[in-house]
Amino acid sequence: METSLENLLKAFVTSQQRITVLTGAGISAESGIPTFRGPEGYWTIGSEAYRPQEMATQRMFLKAPLAVWNWYLYRRSVCARAEPNPGHRAVAGMERLFGDRFRLVTQNVDNLHLRAGSTPERTFEIHGNIFLMRCAEACSAALTPVPAAFDDWPRDREISSGEAELLRCPRCGGLLRPHVLWFDEVYDEPFYRLTTTLAAARETDLLIVAGTSGTTNLPNKVAWEVSRRYKAVIVDVNTDRNPFAALAVRQGGFAVTGTCGQILPEILALFQAA
Ligand SMILES: [Zn+2]
Incomplete structure (x- = not known):
């Protein structure tokens, strides 16, 4: 790590400034979770194969709700088998160190940050959490855990009629849906913390971007809001060059090349030593 970055991180600790960490699929890939945007995410319904961008839609849920559930139950089991890595634990350590000066914005739905100790x-969780579900009819905003009956769900198992009953809303009898943002939906505050996230970005003095390459809209807005703040610094941690690295460097920040599991613990250690 460059000396100027080390000095900046140390000086941050004794300031009263605020830090936001923004994470994406890269940090969870290090725990073995595929993005599901690639071949792992392809899914067959009847004789048709569908791409993830078709499966993760309200349109598909309206057409084939149990097939969409099946896909998510399988993905949930993949996430449940994975373990948080040193990158996740370092992020939780930063929250413990900075308390209310700290915010975490994650694109990941896999629950690994919370399992690592983030509060x-x-x-x-701006794209939701795959372990939670809510009423598809929106009769209430309540989030409930996906039942344990669906644990260890293999890729090719069908949902029985008895199991399908567990996916019905206890209030209105309508279908429950996974608590995740779909490609044909937009961010909002009640479920995805849109307003809160942008407000936090506007108060952020140090943004650490880890394992995300800026393909979705809200993470880009977060980085943009931070970049407009006077003297705010962006540090990008990624295994390869990406738009966040370019933005960070253009704004006088830093692009650190490496894995989240390697670099984030180094950053935490610098904070702790200051
Ligand atoms: Zn309902």
Whole structure:
């Protein structure tokens, strides 16, 4: 790590400034979770094969709700088998160190940050959480855990009629849906913390971007809001060059090449030593 970055991180600790960490698929890939945008995410319904961008839609849920559930139950089991890595644990360590000066914004739905010790109060899961479900009819905003009956769900198992009953809303009898943002939906505050996330970005003095390459809209807005703030610094941690690295460097920040599991613990150690 460059000396100027080390000095900046140390000086941050004794300031009263605020830090936001923004994470994406890269940090969870290091725990063995595929993005599901590639071949792992392809899914067959009847004789048709569908791409993830078709499966993760309200349109598909309306057409084939149990097939969409099946896909998510399988993905949920993949996430449940994975373990948080040193990158996740370093992020949780930063929250413990900085308390209310800290926010985590994650694109990941895999629950690994919370399992690593990040708190729900300061963690904004802007694409939802695959372990939770809610009423598809929106009769209430309540989030409930996906039942344990669906644990260890193999890729090719069908949902029985008895199991399908567990996916019905206890209030209105309509279908429940996975608590995730679909490709044909938009960010909002009640479910995805849109307003809260942008407000946090506007108060951020140090943004650490880890394992995301800026393909979706809200993470880009977060980085943009931070970049407009006077003297705010962006540090990008990634295994390869990406738009966030370019933005960071253009704004006088830093692009650190490496894995989240390697670099984030180094950053935490610098914070702790200051
Ligand atoms: Zn309902």
